Amino acid sequence: EVQLVESGGGLVQPGGTLRLSCAASGFTFSNYWMTWVRQPPGKGLEWVANIKQDESEKFYVDAVKGRFTISRDNAKNSLYLQMNSLRAEDTGVYYCARKSSDSYFYFDFWGQGALVTVSS
Amino acid sequence: EIVMTQSPATLSVSPGERATLSCRASQSVSSNLAWYQQKPGQPPRLLIYRASTRATGIPARFSGSGSGTEFTLTISSLQSEDFAIYFCQHYNNWPLTFGGGTKVDIK
Numbered sequence: 001e002v003q004l005v006e007s008g009g010g011l012v013q014p015g016g017t018l019r020l021s022c023a024a025s026g027f028t029f030s031n032y033w034m035t036w037v038r039q040p041p042g043k044g045l046e047w048v049a050n051i052k053q054d055e056s057e058k059f060y061v062d063a064v065k066g067r068f069t070i071s072r073d074n075a076k077n078s079l080y081l082q083m084n085s086l087r088a089e090d091t092g093v094y095y096c097a098r099k100s101s102d103s104y105f106y107f108d109f110w111g112q113g114a115l116v117t118v119s120s
Numbered sequence: 121e122i123v124m125t126q127s128p129a130t131l132s133v134s135p136g137e138r139a140t141l142s143c144r145a146s147q148s149v150s151s152n153l154a155w156y157q158q159k160p161g162q163p164p165r166l167l168i169y170r171a172s173t174r175a176t177g178i179p180a181r182f183s184g185s186g187s188g189t190e191f192t193l194t195i196s197s198l199q200s201e202d203f204a205i206y207f208c209q210h211y212n213n214w215p216l217t218f219g220g221g222t223k224v225d226i227k
Contacts, residue, residue: 037164045156045164045207047216061215095163105211106154108175110163 002026002109004096009114016086020114022079022096030074033099035107036081038116040092049081050099064090086118122146122210126219132227133198141222143191143208152212155184155193158221159204167206168193198224 008020020036036048049070050059058070069082079096094114097107123146133139143153151171156164166175168184171191181196195202203226208219 044220045209045218047209047218050216059214097163100169104152104169105216106166106169106209107164108166110165112163 002098004098004109004111006094006096006111006114009094009116011117011119012086013120014087014118016118018083018086018116020081020083020094020096020116022111024077024079024096024098027098029072029077032101033105034070034072034079035097035099035105036070036079037095037097037107037110038090038092039095039113040089043092046092048094050105051079083116086116088118091116091118121215122149122212122217124208124210124217124219126206126208126222128222129220130223130225132225134227135200136197137227139195139198139202139224141193141195141206141224143186143193143219145189145191145210148188149210149212151187152210153184153186153191154209154211155182156207156209157202157204158207164207195224 003025005023012018035050038046038048051070067085071080096111098109100106100108125144127142153171155168157167158164167178167182172184183194185192205221205223207221
């Protein structure tokens with residue numbers, strides 16, 4: 001069974017940092033692109049970042065470029081999101097998701113999410 | 121950036137009735153469109169990809185259609201477990217973007 005479990009969320013002040021982790025199991029993690037998608041409270045979904053299997057390609061939404069860094073450790077079956085210079089508008093649930101096995105960027109499995117709250 | 125617009129924002133339907141949800145792209149995304157279902161407190165669940173292909177385990181009452189800029193998700197006979205929010209997402213180019221969602225609630 002595919003499982004994605006996020007951790008590391010919490011309350012942080014504006015300008016602060018936070019590192020999210022996602023532990024993957026039930027599939028060969030190193031074979032898949034992985035993704036972070038976020039959802040502000042009561043709102044819709046926003047794609048944040050993608051990372052290729054070998055970390056050779058990474059893509060970010062403009063709103064987080066230069067502040068967030070996606071990374072992975074295939075030996076630990078883990079995905080990460082380092083978030084710096086956090087702003088109030090970064091508040092939301094952050095989901096780790098697996099990209100489909102074909103060549104297209106839709107997401108076939110999602111974690112339960114980690115809540116990030118940026119507030120003073 | 122491609123803007124995805126979903127309508128209506130809320131759809132009130134009786135159990136057993138048909139629901140038709142719309143998703144429009146600000147420019148052509150070919151058939152590079154997915155639909156997701158999200159229930160309160162849960163992550164999104166993939167329903168449809170490539171505009172019309174049902175994901176593994178998705179009941180046949182869910183169907184997708186369309187290409188280019190106009191897409192439709194149809195739920196042929198609403199079951200109690202189908203009351204949820206539905207999002208479309210294009211994956212034609214970067215950045216990937218989602219629609220604002222359609223909430224399907226009980227009439």
